[in-house]
Amino acid sequence: MKAIVITHAHIDHIGGAQKLKAATGAPVYMNARDQELYDHLDVQASWLGMKTPEQTEIDVDAREGERIALGAAEFQILETPGHTQGSISVLIPAENKLIAGDTLFLDSIGRTDLPGGDSRQILRSIRDKLLPLDDEIVVIPGHGPKTTIGRERERNPFLRGL
Numbered sequence: 001m002k003a004i005v006i007t008h009a010h011i012d013h014i015g016g017a018q019k020l021k022a023a024t025g026a027p028v029y030m031n032a033r034d035q036e037l038y039d040h041l042d043v044q045a046s047w048l049g050m051k052t053p054e055q056t057e058i059d060v061d062a063r064e065g066e067r068i069a070l071g072a073a074e075f076q077i078l079e080t081p082g083h084t085q086g087s088i089s090v091l092i093p094a095e096n097k098l099i100a101g102d103t104l105f106l107d108s109i110g111r112t113d114l115p116g117g118d119s120r121q122i123l124r125s126i127r128d129k130l131l132p133l134d135d136e137i138v139v140i141p142g143h144g145p146k147t148t149i150g151r152e153r154e155r156n157p158f159l160r161g162l
């Protein structure tokens with residue numbers, strides 16, 4: 001089985017979904033709270049001065065607790081709103097990995113100054129959903145280098161006092 005999992009509806013994370021779906025036929029997972037952002041991809045494209053990519057149907061609402069079996073691994077959806085309202089992270093327990101979208105980065109967190117962003121909400125999401133994970137979980141952010149939950153819990157300046 002294959003699946004296309006969208007962490008959030010910013011154009012740099014979803015612009016290729018239609019082509020990927022056409023090529024693979026895999027179902028597309030996205031949290032429904034980002035549907036409005038996705039429906040206005042033309043606005044995001046105009047900010048960046050780029051052509052609006054073709055849109056695809058979202059097949060499955062990626063909600064908290066949703067599990068996707070891919071090969072031997074299970075992907076678990078965590079709702080981590082704040083960067084956008086529909087931002088999700090994907091935990092792969094069998095591989096000790098977390099795909100964090102634009103929620104958590106090495107020494108940083110996702111920006112919250114774009115439409116749908118909420119600076120208190122992203123910190124709540126990280127505190128309640130990501131920091132309780134094991135130290136050795138490898139975090140694969142949407143941009144920049146990999147890190148671990150333990151490192152970010154200890155050293156990320158944005159998470160001090162959480």
Ligand SMILES: [Zn+2]
Pocket residue numbers: 008010013083102
């Ligand atoms: Zn983003």
